Amino acid sequence: MALTLNWSNDQEKLPISDTLIALLEKLLQEAGQAEQVEDGEVALSFVTDEEIHALNKEYRGIDRPTDVLSFSMEETTDEELDIVYELEEGEETPEGFTHVLGDIIISVEKAKEQSEDYGHSIDREIGFLFVHGFLHLIGYDHEDEAAEKEMIAKQEAILQKVGLTR
Structure with missing residues (x-):
């Protein structure tokens, strides 16, 4: 298996080019390699401020738009059912799974x-937000200064590998 990107564009404010999607797919592969994540699917949605504001309010209780949100399927809360499918030794992943x-x-x-504001390209900013979101999906956070420094260093290293520098 491999890392795959499924994306949707739910806004009309900025055209999403094939070049940008190819760049994001490359970033996904680099981030996966850096973090030893070999397979999985990431769903990416491009939305308006209005849409992300509503999601931020509903899921985080923050009543304003934000730049990126991540919803990991790796984490569960007390309210969620913990459904786990574990392969038996030697068992193949079911087809279509x-x-x-x-x-x-x-x-x-x-x-x-x-x-x-930062004086760099929109592609660099979207790439940064995408890698940031990916790291959240696999368990990183920036709740304290040390964790934030670690996450920023990882993001910058991945971005530099594909030439997205400031």
């Missing part, structure tokens, strides 16, 4: 605004 890592949602409006 894909290990879903989770969803990444990016506000293209926030990405455009931030790319202008």
Whole structure:
């Protein structure tokens, strides 16, 4: 198996080019290699500020738009059922079964605004947000200074491997 990217564009504010998608697929492979994640599916949605604002309010209790949200399928809460399918030794993954890592949602409006604020390309900003979201999907966070430094270093190393520098 391999890492796969399934994406949707639910906004009309910024065209999403084939070149950008190819770049994100390359970032996914680099991030997976760096973190030793060999297979799984990542769903990526490009949305408006309005849509991400609603999601941020509903799921995080924060009443404003944000740049990126990640919803990991690797984590469960007390309210969720813990459904696990474990392969027996030597058993093959069932045909058609894909290990879903989770969803990444990016506000293209926030990405455009931030790319202008930071003085780099929109592709670099979307790439940064995508890698950031991927790292959240596999368990990283930035709840304290040490964790934030580690996550930023990992993001920058992956971005530099594909030439997305500031």
